[in-house]
Amino acid sequence: PDDLKEKWTTNSRKWVLGIDVNKMAKPVEISEPVVEAGVYDSPQGTALVLANFTYLPIENLKVEIDVAKKPVRVVSCETGPLNFVSSATKNGYKISFSMELKISDIVLIEL
16 A cells, blocks of 8 residues: 555557557657656646656656747746757747656746
8 A cells, every 4th residue: 555566568558548659749758658747738838747657766857848839937846947948840849858757746837
């Protein structure tokens, strides 16, 4: 009860998703395969909710996310402001940043 020990293999993740994840457009790319990401947009920006199902701290999680407008700030609710790079795309901007992720975090992308 005090420890979660499940492990998710690549085949298990594909079976649960029921799709070939390599062929679909993703609103966010995460460098670790067992980190869940939820994207919530508003007129003021985007909240990226992260849940780490490896249950081990990830020192350098890499994130790429598409947003509609140019960001002015990216902030982790756990660790504070994050350095980021943004580049214009056909439909808005792609933002890239790295961060430490323990069990969970919310990253606010302010527009």
